[in-house]
Amino acid sequence: MEFYKKVKEETEKAGLLFMASPFGRKSAQILEDIGSKIFKVASPELNHFPLIKQLLGYRKPIIISSGVSTLEDLDRIITLTGREDITILHCITSYPAPESEYNLQLIPNLKNILGVDVGISDHSTDPILVPVLSVLLGATVIEKHITLSNTTDGLDDPVALNIENFKLMCKTVREYEKYNKKQGIDKLKSIYGRKKIDEIIGDGVKKVAKSEKDNYGRTNRSLHATKKLESGTIITLKNTALLRTEKILNPGLPPHMVESFYGKKLTKDIPDGEGINLEDFL
Secondary structure: HHHHHHHHHHHHHHOOOOOOOOOOOHHHHHHHHHOOOOEEOHHHHHHOOHHHHHHHHHOOOEEEEEOOOOOOHHHHHHHOOOOEEEEEEEEEEOOOOOHOOOOOOHHHHHHHHOOOEEEEEOOOOOOHHHHHHHHHOOOOOOEEEEEOOOOOOOOOOOEEEEEEHHHHHHHHHHHOOOHHHHHHHHHHHHHHHHHHHHHHHOOOOOOOOOHHHHHHHOOOEEEEOOOEEEEEEEEOOOEEEEEEOOOOOOOOOOOHHHHHHOEEEEOOOOOOOOOHHHOOOO
16 A cells, blocks of 8 residues: 555656556555545456446546457446446557557447547557547547566566657647647548558447457456355355456356356356356256
């Protein structure tokens, strides 16, 4: 907690708004206790309903990333949260994310479909292209990872923006804000080429991107056994957990379905850590 208090203090000294992403209910409470005024939900927590319900109880704005998700997933989260003080970030969860998969026409389309503000969480390597094009298409928030060095061994250091490129992104976004949508897109086409820009804008149909497909159902939370469970065991909060799925295991039931299975008996043995699915009760 002391680390985050210090980060918050330094952030506010610089005149900026502090926020962080909790990866669980305990860390969410820590952020609330230190006075966070806004919360960010990372893509893997998109379906972690217990966490999001807890954040809703704090009655503060929530920004939710939507990598590795379907339109049905987003409809479900908006049904849970309502539309007040909610922003969805369109995201491709791949490092680096291919620019050609961004399908940025989704920004205005999701805004119209979901009825909330929509921004971009960009993991591509160009400091200008996706952020600027997103703003021209109506994005109200830009998330871009930043690093002190692209050569250190942090997980996303090779694909994050260094300080100079982060400054360049901010400066360029501000420059393009003076253009209307057509003027800005035409200018980008003169720099990057019409074909490339049209490809990144895409068709605006929500789908799991090619680079994400293998991770769908794995990077989000699902129901897993926290110890070996024998057939006949009653499922409870004490012998299961909502976890992300290791590559050697199979995903279980999604969080929005699990409450109706608590108190039910298994009809199959479940190895420690394995996902628990509908067929395990039949």
